[in-house]
Amino acid sequence: LKPLDLITGINLRGSSPDSFVRVAEAFGEDVVYEIDAHCRQDPMVAAGSGEHYLKNPDELVAVIRALKAKKVAVSVKIRVGVAADDRVLVRKIWKAGADIIHVDLMDAGVTKLRQIRNSCPLLIIANNAITTFDRMREMLSHGADLVSLARQSDVDTLAGLDAAISRYADKEGWYNSPKQLCRGGDIRALTFCCMPVKECPLIPALTRIGISRDEYVRLKLETVKGTPLDSGPNTCFASLAWCCKTSSPCMFRDMTLAKEGLSKKEYMRRKRELSDTIMSRVFHDVPSDESS
Numbered sequence: 001l002k003p004l005d006l007i008t009g010i011n012l013r014g015s016s017p018d019s020f021v022r023v024a025e026a027f028g029e030d031v032v033y034e035i036d037a038h039c040r041q042d043p044m045v046a047a048g049s050g051e052h053y054l055k056n057p058d059e060l061v062a063v064i065r066a067l068k069a070k071k072v073a074v075s076v077k078i079r080v081g082v083a084a085d086d087r088v089l090v091r092k093i094w095k096a097g098a099d100i101i102h103v104d105l106m107d108a109g110v111t112k113l114r115q116i117r118n119s120c121p122l123l124i125i126a127n128n129a130i131t132t133f134d135r136m137r138e139m140l141s142h143g144a145d146l147v148s149l150a151r152q153s154d155v156d157t158l159a160g161l162d163a164a165i166s167r168y169a170d171k172e173g174w175y176n177s178p179k180q181l182c183r184g185g186d187i188r189a190l191t192f193c194c195m196p197v198k199e200c201p202l203i204p205a206l207t208r209i210g211i212s213r214d215e216y217v218r219l220k221l222e223t224v225k226g227t228p229l230d231s232g233p234n235t236c237f238a239s240l241a242w243c244c245k246t247s248s249p250c251m252f253r254d255m256t257l258a259k260e261g262l263s264k265k266e267y268m269r270r271k272r273e274l275s276d277t278i279m280s281r282v283f284h285d286v287p288s289d290e291s292s
């Protein structure tokens, strides 16, 4: 696979840190090692692999740490609704040093995906019945960075999704932009949120992530300082820092963009940068009450 310019991932069932480490020693650093904490076949679970890890997260943490000690990229494939609390589980996976969460959402829908996005900063691959572009965008707009397909991973479906998301990214500038917070978006959507001046979903969201209103205001204004998002005297809150997504029509924002010579695509790209800064602040550390 090396000459094909692909990133290879290997999904591994195993029941001890050492068994994973031996595979990593054989294949080296060019491969992503995915710990299968997903398989529910009885013999696999009885052997201490697959879904066993979801109910015994400390063992999963030991495997992640052993692989990370080899300096390789680590993904963890989970199935939602098996662990005692998926939010606590993904935080443990994050704290142990994993790079990717690959999540089989079963029929739980995007609410679960949003919870996971709001609980950790890891790269998220969403999985289960994602066979159309609409479904793919639904996942990407609720926190997924990538999607995966298994049963319908035929060439036509994969090529169709690839072409559609490439077109979308080229036009919109942020391929996995979140929905606005009040329309069910995840916390990346703080980049599109207003000043905290009214009772709306922003206030409880800030409380949940432990950021005060003042800090939120400061963070956004300081991040956009000196950038084109700094302008916008005629917008609702006098700066594009508080402005909505391009999918929400707004004459005042669009007039500012035109005046600044900023395309909608570039505006969204800058909003993504603002979102990245907000996410770095939100996930600068694992809260101490969950650190064990």
Ligand SMILES: Cc1cc2nc3c(=O)[nH]c(=O)nc-3n(C[C@H](O)[C@H](O)[C@H](O)COP(=O)(O)O)c2cc1C
Pocket: 011, 036, 038, 039, 077, 104, 127, 128, 129, 130, 148, 149, 150, 151, 152
């Ligand atoms: C025949 C078959 C074999 C599978 N083997 C694995 C496996 O080895 N490891 C794993 O994590 N998931 C495995 N899965 C689960 C899939 O990766 C995927 O999570 C599930 O099929 C839902 O995604 P889909 O709707 O795109 O098929 C397997 C699924 C099928 C149908």
Ligand code: SF4
Pocket: 180, 181, 182, 183, 192, 193, 194, 195, 200, 201, 202
């Ligand atoms: S601050 Fe604005 S965009 Fe954010 S949730 Fe409230 S009304 Fe919606």
Ligand code: SF4
Pocket: 194, 234, 235, 236, 237, 242, 243, 244, 245, 250, 251, 252, 253
């Ligand atoms: S000016 Fe338009 S885009 Fe900006 S916050 Fe107000 S309604 Fe949203």
